Amino acid sequence: MSTVTPTLRLDWGTSYQVTVLDLGLACCGVEVMAALEGRGGADALAELGVTAVHGGPEQAHVLVVSGTVTDVMLPAVLATYEAMPEPKYVLSVGACSNTGGPYWDSYSVTKGIDQVLPVHVAVPGCPPRPEALLGGLVALHRMVTS
Numbered sequence: 189m190s191t192v193t194p195t196l197r198l199d200w201g202t203s204y205q206v207t208v209l210d211l212g213l214a215c216c217g218v219e220v221m222a223a224l225e226g227r228g229g230a231d232a233l234a235e236l237g238v239t240a241v242h243g244g245p246e247q248a249h250v251l252v253v254s255g256t257v258t259d260v261m262l263p264a265v266l267a268t269y270e271a272m273p274e275p276k277y278v279l280s281v282g283a284c285s286n287t288g289g290p291y292w293d294s295y296s297v298t299k300g301i302d303q304v305l306p307v308h309v310a311v312p313g314c315p316p317r318p319e320a321l322l323g324g325l326v327a328l329h330r331m332v333t334s
């Protein structure tokens with residue numbers, strides 16, 4: 189397990205910055221918002237060389253899918269991913285986007301976005317704490333730069 193310290197700054201290979209777009213679809217999205225925008229969260233992410241995107245997907249290299257993905261929403265999730273430039277990565281955050289979570293047997297819920305998108309890191313939890321998102325980004329960094 190990596191230790192994230194306030195002085196750590198990750199070199200993402202091509203740049204010292206990586207841009208993250210949060211596709212928050214349900215309760216997990218609130219935790220991701222807290223991690224990206226909350227007090228201390230944005231500072232911790234800046235130390236990791238990570239910034240949140242407030243514009244369109246064409247500005248992002250990491251798509252964070254957090255929350256319940258319904259089959260109705262799935263085309264919008266796919267369109268968002270398609271609009272992102274290369275290189276691009278996907279973090280699936282929480283039980284719902286990983287597997288369907290508590291709604292795994294619902295007729296209307298996608299049972300894991302890894303069925304339709306290349307998920308690079310899956311963060312477990314219902315919901316994961318904001319710190320878990322940071323852990324997921326560190327794991328992604330390790331994968332990108334190894």
Ligand code: SF4
Binds near residue numbers: 214255256283290316
């Ligand atoms: S995993 Fe749990 S907290 Fe996250 S969106 Fe699903 S039900 Fe909500």
